[in-house]
Amino acid sequence: MRNLPIVATLGSCLIALSAGAQNGTPPFPATLEKELAARASNYTEVSMDKKMLTFAGKFLSKDEDDMEAKRIIEKLDGVYVREYDFDQPGQYTAADLERIRSQFRGSEWSPMVRERSKTGQGDTDIYMKIVDGKIQGMFVLDSESKELDLVYIAGTLDPSELSKLDGNFGIPKGVGAHTAKDGGK
Amino acid sequence: MDEREDLERLLRQGLRPRQTPAGFTARVMARVPGTSPVPSFQKERTFWVPMMRWATVALLLGLAGGSYWQHQQKERIAGERARNQLILALRMSAATLNDVQHKVLKSTKGDSE
Numbered sequence: 001m002r003n004l005p006i007v008a009t010l011g012s013c014l015i016a017l018s019a020g021a022q023n024g025t026p027p028f029p030a031t032l033e034k035e036l037a038a039r040a041s042n043y044t045e046v047s048m049d050k051k052m053l054t055f056a057g058k059f060l061s062k063d064e065d066d067m068e069a070k071r072i073i074e075k076l077d078g079v080y081v082r083e084y085d086f087d088q089p090g091q092y093t094a095a096d097l098e099r100i101r102s103q104f105r106g107s108e109w110s111p112m113v114r115e116r117s118k119t120g121q122g123d124t125d126i127y128m129k130i131v132d133g134k135i136q137g138m139f140v141l142d143s144e145s146k147e148l149d150l151v152y153i154a155g156t157l158d159p160s161e162l163s164k165l166d167g168n169f170g171i172p173k174g175v176g177a178h179t180a181k182d183g184g185k
Numbered sequence: 186m187d188e189r190e191d192l193e194r195l196l197r198q199g200l201r202p203r204q205t206p207a208g209f210t211a212r213v214m215a216r217v218p219g220t221s222p223v224p225s226f227q228k229e230r231t232f233w234v235p236m237m238r239w240a241t242v243a244l245l246l247g248l249a250g251g252s253y254w255q256h257q258q259k260e261r262i263a264g265e266r267a268r269n270q271l272i273l274a275l276r277m278s279a280a281t282l283n284d285v286q287h288k289v290l291k292s293t294k295g296d297s298e
Binding site for chain 2: 044046048052053055056057058059060069073079080081083113115122124126140142149151153
């Protein structure tokens with residue numbers, strides 16, 4: 001009985017964490033993010049939850065690209081991007097990457113692309129979250145010797161809509177279609 | 186003669202000076218348009234009170250308008266920032282996807298060769 005408050009607190013923390021994950025909170029380990037940012041010579045972190053996406057959507061112009069982006073973000077719950085540039089190789093370890101990948105080990109996540117380099121400094125991963133046959137999220141990890149990129153897109157992703165990203169915002173034609181093809185496998 | 190005396194008496198009674206009731210003059214003057222007995226300080230009040238009211242209303246409207254404009258400006262700046270952030274996120278996602286595509290294509294090509 002004495003431990004009841006501790007158990008209750010832990011329980012509520014777990015509930016809050018799971019609610020956060022459902023709301024599209026970035027699944028990247030926060031401490032690791034800080035460590036990587038400290039090691040990086042240059043880093044960019046963009047976190048946009050549903051609220052921010054809706055707000056930003058209101059300020060998109062009426063030109064074709066912006067309207068397309070508006071349609072795409074309507075179904076998204078969040079877009080989280082991390083880009084770390086390092087001065088020299090070896091600033092992140094295979095264990096660091098494994099810590100990030102471990103966030104996408106649930107039964108709903110399926111690895112679509114998995115490439116491993118011998119040096120461990122050129123790995124590529126694409127994970128898709130598929131629920132009831134629908135893509136509900138996508139995670140991309142792209143590592144090079146001096147660069148580490150992480151992209152997590154939460155929400156309902158339609159492969160045909162992904163292909164609509166082609167050519168928008170500097171996205172080369174074919175990227176969406178390729179991902180959609182992989183997702184359909 | 187009696188009739189004459191009676192008439193005289195009645196006339197005297199009717200025309201004898203009487204004390205006016207209290208406030209009679211003020212009541213009569215108040216009914217005469219444009220001649221109400223308004224003191225000068227009251228005249229000033231009738232001018233300044235509505236002026237002050239209008240000034241207060243104008244000031245409040247100005248404050249409300251200013252505050253609304255400031256809020257709109259802040260929201261517009263925050264919205265522009267959010268839009269730029271969104272475009273940056275989409276650009277970075279696109280660049281990462283592009284890199285991944287190149288890597289996958291390169292390795293697939295390498296495997297087939």
